Amino acid sequence: MPLHRGNSEAPDKDGLRRLSVNPFYGEANPVGGMTEAPPTHRLPDAPMSPSSAYQLVHDELMLDGNSRLNLATFVTTWMEPQASVLMAECRDKNMIDKDEYPRTAELERRCVAILADLWNAPDPSAAVGCSTTGSSEACMLAGMALKRRWMRRNADRYPGARPNLVMGVNVQVCWDKFCNFWEVEPRLIPMEGERFHLDPQAAAELCDENTIGVVGILGSTFDGSYEPIADLCAALDALQERTGLDVPVHVDGASGAMVAPFLDEDLRWDFRQPRVASINTSGHKYGLVYPGVGWALWRDKEALPEELVFRVNYLGGDMPTFALNFSRPGAQVVAQYYSFLRLGREGFRAVQQAARDVAGKVAEAVEKLGDFRLLTRGDELPVFAFTTAPEVKAYDVFDVSRRMREAGWLVPAYTFPPNREDLSVLRVVCRNGFSTDLAELFVEDLSRSLPELRRQPRPFTQDKGAATGFHH
Numbered sequence: 001m002p003l004h005r006g007n008s009e010a011p012d013k014d015g016l017r018r019l020s021v022n023p024f025y026g027e028a029n030p031v032g033g034m035t036e037a038p039p040t041h042r043l044p045d046a047p048m049s050p051s052s053a054y055q056l057v058h059d060e061l062m063l064d065g066n067s068r069l070n071l072a073t074f075v076t077t078w079m080e081p082q083a084s085v086l087m088a089e090c091r092d093k094n095m096i097d098k099d100e101y102p103r104t105a106e107l108e109r110r111c112v113a114i115l116a117d118l119w120n121a122p123d124p125s126a127a128v129g130c131s132t133t134g135s136s137e138a139c140m141l142a143g144m145a146l147k148r149r150w151m152r153r154n155a156d157r158y159p160g161a162r163p164n165l166v167m168g169v170n171v172q173v174c175w176d177k178f179c180n181f182w183e184v185e186p187r188l189i190p191m192e193g194e195r196f197h198l199d200p201q202a203a204a205e206l207c208d209e210n211t212i213g214v215v216g217i218l219g220s221t222f223d224g225s226y227e228p229i230a231d232l233c234a235a236l237d238a239l240q241e242r243t244g245l246d247v248p249v250h251v252d253g254a255s256g257a258m259v260a261p262f263l264d265e266d267l268r269w270d271f272r273q274p275r276v277a278s279i280n281t282s283g284h285k286y287g288l289v290y291p292g293v294g295w296a297l298w299r300d301k302e303a304l305p306e307e308l309v310f311r312v313n314y315l316g317g318d319m320p321t322f323a324l325n326f327s328r329p330g331a332q333v334v335a336q337y338y339s340f341l342r343l344g345r346e347g348f349r350a351v352q353q354a355a356r357d358v359a360g361k362v363a364e365a366v367e368k369l370g371d372f373r374l375l376t377r378g379d380e381l382p383v384f385a386f387t388t389a390p391e392v393k394a395y396d397v398f399d400v401s402r403r404m405r406e407a408g409w410l411v412p413a414y415t416f417p418p419n420r421e422d423l424s425v426l427r428v429v430c431r432n433g434f435s436t437d438l439a440e441l442f443v444e445d446l447s448r449s450l451p452e453l454r455r456q457p458r459p460f461t462q463d464k465g466a467a468t469g470f471h472h
Helices: 050-061 081-090 102-118 135-153 173-181 200-206 229-243 331-368 397-406 436-454
Strands: 128-132 164-168 185-189 211-217 249-252 276-282 294-298 310-314 317-321 372-374 383-388 413-415 424-429
Touching (some): 102 128, 102 294, 102 331, 128 135, 128 331, 135 173, 135 211, 135 249, 211 229, 331 383, 397 413, 397 424, 397 436
Parallel strands (some): 164 211, 211 249
Antiparallel strands (some): 276 294, 310 317, 383 424, 413 424
């Protein structure tokens, strides 16, 4: 979670900033329901009625953006009412209490089995996996397993040798965190020209005896494109033939691992590649569950060192666990099983195809406006990125992002990483719930903003780094 500072807001005369309490927030008697205005950055001295507390929080949250119009996030913003009811029924169940909530534990086990089969594990019954709070935790666990396997193979040289991890510069920030927290050297492959992700041959050339693994991204957050996992594995196969180095691959399938199995069945990115040791995904992205649930799976027990698995005698039972977190609600795992049960393969295929169709239609409509150049078209992840056309000089993508926010749309504008810092883009994520009707309204609002943007004397962005809250 992001770090926050304490009270930095301007205080009232008593040194505290306070909330305003409306008389009508009271239960029955408006005057009787009033209390002293509570401070915002320390506990109030006295309690207040639940309706007053609710209304104060509710009113402040109205200033948040509308999540359904947030085209920046990959995270699910709509589920069926029945799923919400199930989540409400399970929010008080602590996932870690396996003995106390055995059926919740069973649903988690079934989800792992379903994903092992979906991702073509050689023997789904031998695959090992767990739920997490999201893909970031899943990536940390996968990285820890890669490092520990490398340490085993290099016990005579470690800790003197420094391990490294090879990946494209487009990886999600959780991989930077992993390398920082676990003291692994990140070896990043920069973008070049119109290649916005990892180059397989360049990845192989960065590998050496200290490489714990290579990360492939099935669905880059920068532009929605799949990295060529099969080509990456082939390049590492050739490396092993030349040098004897056996480098495993982890597939960060935060989004694509819940899209490709349904829409790109012939794409060999998963455990059908013998070099793929582990895969993660976000159940709360294209797994169609509210935040936060992720999944990490390993090909077999050999891929997950046993010493990383803690066996805890907890509430009278022997519980194997591999996690950075311990207590968390069972609601999201139950909702994941609900979505698997509710949709099945055909249902998931229909939902993901609808999202891809919307992405393709919106991308085509944006291109027809004439002011923009598409980088991707939403034909892999239901995501596309675009920038202003070369002849557009009056405004930039940051101006477009600000103008669309005025209409309620949250569209991130950001600059690409090395070696394409010169390229600034807008990105649109099409999720379940972003319907064709909403897509048409988005295009209409974008089109309506163009005449005024074209009349600008110049782009108004002074500091591109601070132009948006979105930095990945």
